[in-house]
Amino acid sequence: MRDKDRQLQFSDVNDDIVRSLVVTGKNYYIALVTAIFVTLACFFFPWFYQLNYGIGAAGMNHPNVWGTYLASFIFWIGLSHSGTLLSCVLHITNSGWRKAMYRSAEAMTLFSLMVAVTMVLVHVGRPWFIHWAAPYPNQMELWPNFRSPLMFDVMAITTYLTGSSIFIYMGSIPDFAAVRDRTTGWRHHLYVLLSLGWRGSDKEWHRLGVAYTFLAVLTIPLAVSVHSIVSWDFAASLVPGLHQTIFAPYFVVGAIYSGTAGIVTVMFVLRKYMNFEHYITKLHFDNLGKLLLALSLLWSYINILELFTGWYSGTSTEYEQLRYKLTGFYAPLYWEMILFCAVAPLLLISNKFRNSFVPMLILSIAINIGMYTERFLIIATTMSRQYLPETWRVYVPSLVEISILVGSIAMFVTLFLLFVKIVPSISIYEVKETMETPKSKKGDAEWQATR
Amino acid sequence: MASNALGLFHDPDSALKAAGDLMSAGFERPELLSPIPLHGVEEVLGPKKSVIRRFTLFGGIFGAIGGFALAAGTAVMYLHPTGGRPIITIPPFLIITYEMTILFGILATVLGFLISARFPAIRERVYVPEVAVDKFAVTVLCEEADQFDRAEAILRQAGAEEVRNISEDGS
Numbered sequence: 337m338r339d340k341d342r343q344l345q346f347s348d349v350n351d352d353i354v355r356s357l358v359v360t361g362k363n364y365y366i367a368l369v370t371a372i373f374v375t376l377a378c379f380f381f382p383w384f385y386q387l388n389y390g391i392g393a394a395g396m397n398h399p400n401v402w403g404t405y406l407a408s409f410i411f412w413i414g415l416s417h418s419g420t421l422l423s424c425v426l427h428i429t430n431s432g433w434r435k436a437m438y439r440s441a442e443a444m445t446l447f448s449l450m451v452a453v454t455m456v457l458v459h460v461g462r463p464w465f466i467h468w469a470a471p472y473p474n475q476m477e478l479w480p481n482f483r484s485p486l487m488f489d490v491m492a493i494t495t496y497l498t499g500s501s502i503f504i505y506m507g508s509i510p511d512f513a514a515v516r517d518r519t520t521g522w523r524h525h526l527y528v529l530l531s532l533g534w535r536g537s538d539k540e541w542h543r544l545g546v547a548y549t550f551l552a553v554l555t556i557p558l559a560v561s562v563h564s565i566v567s568w569d570f571a572a573s574l575v576p577g578l579h580q581t582i583f584a585p586y587f588v589v590g591a592i593y594s595g596t597a598g599i600v601t602v603m604f605v606l607r608k609y610m611n612f613e614h615y616i617t618k619l620h621f622d623n624l625g626k627l628l629l630a631l632s633l634l635w636s637y638i639n640i641l642e643l644f645t646g647w648y649s650g651t652s653t654e655y656e657q658l659r660y661k662l663t664g665f666y667a668p669l670y671w672e673m674i675l676f677c678a679v680a681p682l683l684l685i686s687n688k689f690r691n692s693f694v695p696m697l698i699l700s701i702a703i704n705i706g707m708y709t710e711r712f713l714i715i716a717t718t719m720s721r722q723y724l725p726e727t728w729r730v731y732v733p734s735l736v737e738i739s740i741l742v743g744s745i746a747m748f749v750t751l752f753l754l755f756v757k758i759v760p761s762i763s764i765y766e767v768k769e770t771m772e773t774p775k776s777k778k779g780d781a782e783w784q785a786t787r
Numbered sequence: 788m789a790s791n792a793l794g795l796f797h798d799p800d801s802a803l804k805a806a807g808d809l810m811s812a813g814f815e816r817p818e819l820l821s822p823i824p825l826h827g828v829e830e831v832l833g834p835k836k837s838v839i840r841r842f843t844l845f846g847g848i849f850g851a852i853g854g855f856a857l858a859a860g861t862a863v864m865y866l867h868p869t870g871g872r873p874i875i876t877i878p879p880f881l882i883i884t885y886e887m888t889i890l891f892g893i894l895a896t897v898l899g900f901l902i903s904a905r906f907p908a909i910r911e912r913v914y915v916p917e918v919a920v921d922k923f924a925v926t927v928l929c930e931e932a933d934q935f936d937r938a939e940a941i942l943r944q945a946g947a948e949e950v951r952n953i954s955e956d957g958s
Contacts, residue, residue: 345921346923350919350920479865482861483862483872495890498894499890502894510919533908535820535912535914536820536821538819540904542837546839547897553891555889555893565882679802717838765824774798775798
């Protein structure tokens with residue numbers, strides 16, 4: 337074991353990251369088997385039951401034709417924004433502290449997007465017709481209606497999934513090469529393929545730098561558009577409480593907020609269970625804490641604005657919507673959301689709080705519970721109170737829906753657990769960039785004189 | 788027979804100096820291999836240009852035209868009048884255009900990267916695994932044996948810890 341006080345060397349980074357890939361303890365296997373089991377039992381089994389029984393197995397019924405499946409879809413898409421924000425924005429703003437954690441953030445993006453897509457498959461009821469959403473020539477000469485926000489979704493999410501997969505892969509090529517040289521067997525063959533023959537020549541680094549910056553610049557507006565489009569799925573309908581112009585920024589801010597909280601959770605787990613104490617430090621938690629505080633204030637502001645515009649509209653339907661949200665059947669959930677997402681994050685003002693690992697973990701989980709509640713309420717409160725009082729109903733998710741929500745979390749955990757053993761979860765070369773480079777043994781003066 | 792002289796350095800500054808010295812001594816453009824992107828390479832070996840930006844631009848333009856053509860073309864091919872609105876509806880179609888611009892911009896950037904950095908590598912190239920850890924290497928092509936000796940002298944002079952003779956096929 338390395339002496340904890342000794343300064344980190346370049347070779348230590350390679351050792352630590354390769355170790356995180358190839359040395360696997362019993363706890364990892366227990367976690368993986370549990371996650372796979374829960375995914376099968378709570379996600380796939382209820383889904384097959386629903387496919388067999390019909391969509392009635394879910395608690396959705398008129399007028400609540402949307403339910404937790406779509407709430408989960410928004411939640412997972414939202415969580416995916418973490419990678420984009422932390423990786424792309426901090427990359428083009430040259431923020432060095434991003435380097436130890438961006439790979440995991442990007443992995444979160446990719447896996448939460450995958451889970452989000454499966455939630456759509458579960459929601460549509462007849463997933464074997466999902467290809468109807470794709471524009472392809474067919475005998476009936478039918479084409480998708482590109483005026484619908486649902487088609488915007490198909491195009492945006494396809495682009496986002498493609499873009500984020502490419503982004504995480506491109507950034508990992510030098511690391512695949514570093515790991516390639518240290519592994520044997522199937523891993524070696526895999527990394528030989530993935531590294532494409534990377535050698536780290538000045539030309540390769542230059543090309544990677546240019547391409548990576550272009551990808552970052554292209555991905556930021558893409559991420560903003562993705563969640564804006566998801567919000568239009570709702571805002572473009574004429575349902576009171578959904579038909580609001582603030583929805584696009586509201587969703588984007590909420591997405592980045594829950595994504596950043598998700599990153600705090602993942603960073604805690606990686607730090608503790610993958611032994612990355614040297615890489616993920618208090619500085620990261622402090623900076624993420626400040627970011628969370630700013631986002632919570634922005635999120636609170638938009639929430640107040642939403643209430644205000646509802647009241648200012650002066651229409652009975654909007655009034656009823658507000659009354660129902662604040663004092664109706666779902667009110668306890670609303671106030672739980674306010675507590676978790678607007679009040680509790682104020683603790684982040686304290687330096688001491690931001691620099692404490694366990695309280696940050698608890699808060700990040702609380703924020704994401706609050707954010708899931710937000711997505712649930714957006715759907716449940718509005719669908720339950722539309723224009724005609726005789727259509728008012730209360731929606732309660734069925735066991736199948738709750739189980740699939742739990743299963744989707746397990747699916748995400750499974751994917752992430754597999755990821756940490758295949759892809760270096762901390763960027764080897766970018767961490768080295770933040771470290772002091774070795775100095776000339778001849779001394780700087782001589783070199784400077786010749787330069 | 789042509790071979791490559793490869794000098795291994797402990798630090799990037801000495802490697803950069805060696806590369807500069809080799810250039811001044813009339814060798815072909817040397818290559819620097821490093822575990823991290825180096826700063827100051829362009830000062831020593833001259834500026835680098837890449838075609839990636841053109842790929843991105845043309846990919847984006849192709850995506851924009853293609854995206855709009857997809858939305859407008861399919862709307863014309865399958866008429867679906869809705870509430871008296873135009874068949875080719877600009878605002879929603881611009882969203883499809885926007886997404887396709889980004890999608891093809893990204894795909895073209897990747898293609899540009901692969902072509903300009905010559906990936907995936909098919910032939911064996913000069914490489915030593917130490918450069919993925921903590922060493923910095925300078926390699927230069929030597930057509931004749933006396934060239935190798937000169938290159939070795941320059942590399943050692945700049946502070947190379949070790950100089951290796953690597954034949955053309957990378958062995």
